[in-house]
Amino acid sequence: MRLPVTPEGSARSAFRGDIEGLRALAVVMVLVGHAGRDLVPGGFAGVDVFFVISGFLITGLLVAELERTGRISLAGFYARRAKRLLPAAAVVLVASLLLTWLLLPRTRWADTAWDVVASAAYGLNWRLAVQATDYWTADAAPSIVQHFWSLGVEEQFYLGWPLLLLGLAVLGGRRRLRRGALMAGFALVALPSFAWSVHASQADPGPAYFVTTTRLWELALGGAVAIAGTRLHRLPRPLAAALAWAGLATVAASAFLVDPDRAFPGYQALLPTVGTAAVIAGAQAAGRFGPSGALGWRPIRAVGALSYSLYLWHWPLLVAAEARFGELGTRAALGVVALSAVPAALTYRFVENPIRMSAALRWEPAAALRIGALCTGVAVAAGLLFQLTVWPPRQAPPTPVALPAIGGPTPTATTTPGGPPGATVLGREPLGNRAGAAVDRVASIVPDPSVAKKDGPEQWAHPCGAGQQGDQAFPCKYGDPFGATTVALAGDSHANQWLPALKLVAEAEGWRLLSYTRSACPFISIEVAWQERPEPGCRDWNRAVQKQLVEVEKPDLLLVSNTFYRPYGVDRDDVDEADKGMAEGLRATWRAVTAVDTTVVVLRDTPYLERNAPECVAANPRKLTRCATDRESALDAGGGPAHEAAAAGQRGVHLVDLNDAICPVDPCAAVIGGVLIYRDANHLTATYVASLAPRLRDRLVALLD
Structure with a gap:
């Protein structure tokens, strides 16, 4: 069986200019x-083009070796992959750590170090898949090495694909390869992978984007084209030309037609992948009538030759530039991408080619494997050693807030002995108090931004951990277990932040x-969407909590927030309808609780900052005003407007709004009274919430009297 790719390194190795152009x-x-x-x-679909290529x-090279020798040299194959991919990757990973140290806020150092370790170990895609399901990382800034996820998918493919081919060769007769057996084997990989890709991208789109199992079919599609190559060469030239040009048009169109807000890969990935397969399948048979001439044009081939290094370098430089200069405009970002050609060309000239083309390494697979292991080891060690630079600062435990007696003096800085005053600097009437204005510098900040995300x-x-068993909910319990007054708190993390x-x-x-x-689960009777899908566990949790509150506990006060x-089923672009649906769902939920004579207290959702506060403060210690957000947009974000609408005119429901003590002056500051207000862009630090305790107590006690 003659294949369109000859053994790697042979004197007759075929060069496909059209593939370099792709x-x-x-x-x-x-x-x-x-x-x-x-x-x-849809530019990100270019990664799927790489997968098919x-x-x-890889399939063509491995099967050609099987055809020629009757076996596959696993050591030789892995050695070629190691010297081709790992040296440049190690250089970029180490350089990314250096850029992180120089330009990224300290708050991102530890996560970046672990991302580098995962990238060097070819598993970043799985780490990102886990993070995609983590509520607390949903809004986190992208990693400076996030683009290594696709390399992880390919390297995992390289580890397993030769073993699959060897197994198929044994089944089909190693000395006489059977095209049918190979195709059947590929189908056993590709069809379940595609079906899983379609399902997972709809049911759980975050992880589905990164995991290997949803991408294997794309690599297998390229392998199938390699196996069918001899038959494809016999296509009539007009048909081959039409196929190749249509494929190229499809790939180019996918950059504009693939919707980043819809599930991916799934069905959408068929555009770039099938288009790529069509170009590869038809270009050679089409000859000069196909796109080979255009794709093989020397300047385009030059970009194709640099593609690996360009891919490695562009993303770290974009992330570093945004960290240094703030959000980049399109022109500035394109300029950064263009500049990435400089380190890419240097890496290609002095790292990629010398090692890849080394005559000594060509005949010494063991030496190439040792170089690959060294590159991996250096990158892993660099990531682990980088952790020493991000050892969290020693920080005293939070000082308990001493609450004054009811009717006592106006809260002052003395309310928090031994610690920063936080909201107590604002006095009894916080709105407009300039002590809460955004300033460029403060003497000290608690908690330290590098550990603020843990100040919950x-x-x-x-x-x-509040639990659930069957239709029963079991709460966390605090205060006096025998207290005459029972107060309950229900909702998501925006409720829990008040604890x-x-x-x-x-x-x-x-x-x-x-x-x-429960994180990402509001106390509401309707089904809501989280990451574009409903969560059955949240619906069941709500039923159990409502039953517990209405039939068992019947608290004196129920505090809610979210x-x-x-609402699931409402178009994501219809904000007004979403607000209306959420307000109606909240009203119905609260009505069931007030029916048993429980007073409902709605803690209006807190302001949202435009930027992650700890990261911004760490990056701008002498220009904290860069971390401020205009008051109107901060208060309009989140659940606040729906809370106001739902609480209005409802008997037994009271809206408590403490946002004047969180954002007293326009614009909203990130630090007040020496306390960092937020642990991300929308969750308050526990330290600042504690400084609001006197104000919250006054409002709650008044409702109980």
């Missing part, structure tokens, strides 16, 4: 897409405090 098109799609999403919204080339409710309360203040109030007043909270959620 590489150029793919990398340009990716680079321009990353620099200007509005210009090329890799599947075609858990730091102020004993470990507890530090509530715990202090409950202890001071002798209340029994119950907490029913961020904004779109």
